[in-house]
Amino acid sequence: MADHAILAGKRVLLVIAGGIAAYKSLELIRRLRERGVTVRAVLTEAGARFVTPLSVQALTEDTVYQDLWSLTDESEMGHIRLSREADLLVVAPATANLLARMAAGMADDLAATVLLATDKPVLVAPAMNVRMWQNAATRANMALLESRGLLRIGPNDGVMACNEYGPGRMAEPMEIVDAIAGFFAEAAYRPLAGRRAIVTSGPTHEPIDPVRYIANRSSGKQGHAIAVALAKLGAAVTLVSGPTRLPDPAGCTVAHIETAREMLAACEAALPADIAVCAAAVADWRVEGAGDRKLKKDGGGPPALTLTENPDILATLSRPGERRPALVVGFAAETGDVLAYATAKRARKGCDWIVANDVSPGTGTFGGSDNTVHLIRADGVESWPTMAKDAVAARLAEAVAEHFNANLKAK
Numbered sequence: 001m002a003d004h005a006i007l008a009g010k011r012v013l014l015v016i017a018g019g020i021a022a023y024k025s026l027e028l029i030r031r032l033r034e035r036g037v038t039v040r041a042v043l044t045e046a047g048a049r050f051v052t053p054l055s056v057q058a059l060t061e062d063t064v065y066q067d068l069w070s071l072t073d074e075s076e077m078g079h080i081r082l083s084r085e086a087d088l089l090v091v092a093p094a095t096a097n098l099l100a101r102m103a104a105g106m107a108d109d110l111a112a113t114v115l116l117a118t119d120k121p122v123l124v125a126p127a128m129n130v131r132m133w134q135n136a137a138t139r140a141n142m143a144l145l146e147s148r149g150l151l152r153i154g155p156n157d158g159v160m161a162c163n164e165y166g167p168g169r170m171a172e173p174m175e176i177v178d179a180i181a182g183f184f185a186e187a188a189y190r191p192l193a194g195r196r197a198i199v200t201s202g203p204t205h206e207p208i209d210p211v212r213y214i215a216n217r218s219s220g221k222q223g224h225a226i227a228v229a230l231a232k233l234g235a236a237v238t239l240v241s242g243p244t245r246l247p248d249p250a251g252c253t254v255a256h257i258e259t260a261r262e263m264l265a266a267c268e269a270a271l272p273a274d275i276a277v278c279a280a281a282v283a284d285w286r287v288e289g290a291g292d293r294k295l296k297k298d299g300g301g302p303p304a305l306t307l308t309e310n311p312d313i314l315a316t317l318s319r320p321g322e323r324r325p326a327l328v329v330g331f332a333a334e335t336g337d338v339l340a341y342a343t344a345k346r347a348r349k350g351c352d353w354i355v356a357n358d359v360s361p362g363t364g365t366f367g368g369s370d371n372t373v374h375l376i377r378a379d380g381v382e383s384w385p386t387m388a389k390d391a392v393a394a395r396l397a398e399a400v401a402e403h404f405n406a407n408l409k410a411k
């Protein structure tokens with residue numbers, strides 16, 4: 001359980017939408033207020049069919065905000081100020097309808113308008129019938145919102161008000177309180193605040209002609225996750241990404257590139273930086289003289305493609321000099337003799353750390369969700385258990401933070 005002491009003095013704007021679980025939000029208000037949280041509430045029209053404005057008002061000891069068009073509400077507390085004066089927005093219950101409106105960026109009532117206008121973090125506690133939760137539309141809306149940085153707690157499995165069983169029950173009030181405390185604890189932990197980081201991710205595409213290119217199977221999952229993990233610890237992150245199917249992660253500056261040369265230029269433009277993590281699967285070669293005309297079958301047999309070497313971004317960033325990031329981390333994608341090749345790669349590229357992984361067919365690393373890595377540093381090798389790529393990223397970011405803190409202490 002998260003430490004609730006961190007909640008004292010925090011300000012939460014609670015949006016109560018129209019679901020049967022709204023009654024639990026009254027309990028949530030009480031539990032938050034007991035812990036010193038100031039709670040202000042927005043009640044949707046449907047929400048007011050499940051709980052009365054009077055109950056919400058009595059429990060928050062504040063006006064309940066309900067109407068976008070209320071002259072009194074707007075003059076006393078405009079919808080922009082509502083979120084400005086909060087540290088966190090919590091939507092509980094978050095109904096399928098409100099999630100859909102949020103995903104679409106609608107502003108058709110006070111709740112949606114506040115959620116669209118806010119620059120504050122938002123935590124949702126979904127609550128709905130199991131089939132609504134499992135509907136492809138809701139799944140897509142939720143995935144989109146999460147990719148934009150929205151936080152979620154629940155829903156839980158259980159018997160629903162409609163007598164069906166499955167995921168869809170709103171998290172219990174104390175679970176939501178815990179999630180809120182966890183959010184504030186994470187937000188306060190920023191050991192990389194003030195540090196700048198560059199992360200490369202994804203494949204590069206090297207044109208053969210205007211319509212064809214050479215590529216590789218990198219999904220960008222690991223690199224993107226590292227960018228997010230470093231940003232979470234407070235670093236200002238520039239993610240230099242090749243073409244991937246992933247959405248731009250919230251909280252990072254993203255430079256989209258296609259070729260290795262563009263990736264190098266984008267990295268150099270992002271200097272100076274304290275940290276560089278090269279997780280991209282950069283194409284080692286590009287086609288020499290790839291022109292702006294499509295290659296045609298001319299009866300003379302297939303064309304001969306001449307390859308020429310691409311710049312090595314990791315080696316370039318590792319080169320000693322004033323602009324060298326204090327910590328440069330490379331990856332080594334190997335298909336055998338992982339540690340030996342990766343250790344040699346660390347020396348050859350001149351980087352400080354190498355994250356080595358086995359990308360042999362059958363390991364599922366390329367494109368998969370898990371990764372098994374070894375962290376190779378000057379003083380030895382740490383082998384990590386197989387973990388989700390997000391967890392590898394979090395552990396690597398933590399190691400980066402420890403490295404800088406140890407260096408600070410040593411000074």
Ligand code: CTP
Nearest residue numbers: 278279280282310311312313314330331332333
């Ligand atoms: N890398 C890079 N620029 C390149 C090639 C690789 O920045 N042109 C980086 C990768 O992002 C990774 C590291 O170098 O951090 C190692 O990549 P990898 O593909 O494992 O090694 P290669 O340099 O291609 O070496 P080899 O062909 O011997 O495996």
